[in-house]
Amino acid sequence: MSYPPPTATGPKVIAAGLDLGGTKIEMQVFNADWQTLTKQRIATPDSYPELVAAIAELISQNVAADVPVGIGAAGLIDPQNGKVLAANFCATGHTLPDDINAATNLDVTYINDCRALALSEAVFGAGKGHKTVASVILGTGVGGGVAVNGVLPVGPTGTGGEFGHCAASAAIVAHYGLPVFPCGCGRTGCVETYISGPGLERLALALTGRAMTSHDIATARSTDTAQVWGAWCALTADALRNLILTLDPDVIVLGGGLSNIDGMIDDVLAATKSAQIGDFAIPPIVLAQGGDSSGARGAAWMAAQ
Ligand SMILES: [Zn+2]
Numbered sequence: 001m002s003y004p005p006p007t008a009t010g011p012k013v014i015a016a017g018l019d020l021g022g023t024k025i026e027m028q029v030f031n032a033d034w035q036t037l038t039k040q041r042i043a044t045p046d047s048y049p050e051l052v053a054a055i056a057e058l059i060s061q062n063v064a065a066d067v068p069v070g071i072g073a074a075g076l077i078d079p080q081n082g083k084v085l086a087a088n089f090c091a092t093g094h095t096l097p098d099d100i101n102a103a104t105n106l107d108v109t110y111i112n113d114c115r116a117l118a119l120s121e122a123v124f125g126a127g128k129g130h131k132t133v134a135s136v137i138l139g140t141g142v143g144g145g146v147a148v149n150g151v152l153p154v155g156p157t158g159t160g161g162e163f164g165h166c167a168a169s170a171a172i173v174a175h176y177g178l179p180v181f182p183c184g185c186g187r188t189g190c191v192e193t194y195i196s197g198p199g200l201e202r203l204a205l206a207l208t209g210r211a212m213t214s215h216d217i218a219t220a221r222s223t224d225t226a227q228v229w230g231a232w233c234a235l236t237a238d239a240l241r242n243l244i245l246t247l248d249p250d251v252i253v254l255g256g257g258l259s260n261i262d263g264m265i266d267d268v269l270a271a272t273k274s275a276q277i278g279d280f281a282i283p284p285i286v287l288a289q290g291g292d293s294s295g296a297r298g299a300a301w302m303a304a305q
Pocket of ligand 1: 164183185187190192
């Protein structure tokens with residue numbers, strides 16, 4: 001689908017967002033109704049100078065200097081020194097936001113991609129109309145964000161929303177006789193190592209002795225895969241229970257590749273109900289609504305605030 005370019009007499013541009021990932025960078029320009037006016041996608045460059053130059057060029061080609069620009073990117077930024085930690089593109093150890101600002105002469109807003117998705121869901125998607133919205137992205141990794149009244153609180157450490165690196169429930173790990181896995185973050189036993197896409201596959205191997213893809217487990221939920229799915233639901237529900245006990249959100253929005261598994265939301269809802277304390281209620285647990293545009297839209301929204 002293509003969109004007409006904004007013109008001097010055309011729809012007013014309110015903000016622009018970039019979704020920066022390991023394989024592609026996508027820029028979207030939004031009008032005052034937060035509809036996409038233009039989209040441009042390029043491959044993520046392999047070298048850092050090329051990365052900075054490519055982002056700066058995308059921005060200068062697509063928007064005027066007075067338009068707020070937000071970047072939602074995989075990885076984290078340390079607010080103490082402005083340096084990026086990114087597993088899947090070449091910016092680790094570099095002050096990418098500062099370098100983009102220097103190259104464009106702008107003040108670009110830079111946030112984690114899971115936080116951008118969470119914000120987009122809170123404002124435009126499944127969390128719209130709710131006060132406290134917690135989003136959890138279940139994909140290659142596990143992360144998310146919490147938005148309150150359509151705003152993403154930005155804290156001093158830059159790690160808020162990294163739910164995937166909270167500990168998995170020791171009781172559930174022991175119940176299923178599961179190993180304690182090392183995590184990409186350098187610690188062991190993080191819940192991400194069990195409930196991400198690769199985590200689900202680790203559960204299958206540990207419980208059945210057979211290698212299965214997430215797709216196999218999702219489509220053939222019977223006999224031994226039922227136990228794998230049960231363990232995944234229990235560990236995921238326990239992570240959501242921790243969120244409920246900490247934040248008491250009005251709604252929990254689930255996104256990422258694993259949220260596309262048929263019946264996932266019903267099974268996680270049932271598991272979270274049984275994980276909750278006593279007869280206390282749990283908030284609605286719903287699927288994210290945003291598609292490919294969510295990351296860029298969330299980052300653009302944050303920039304426009
Ligand atoms: Zn971890």
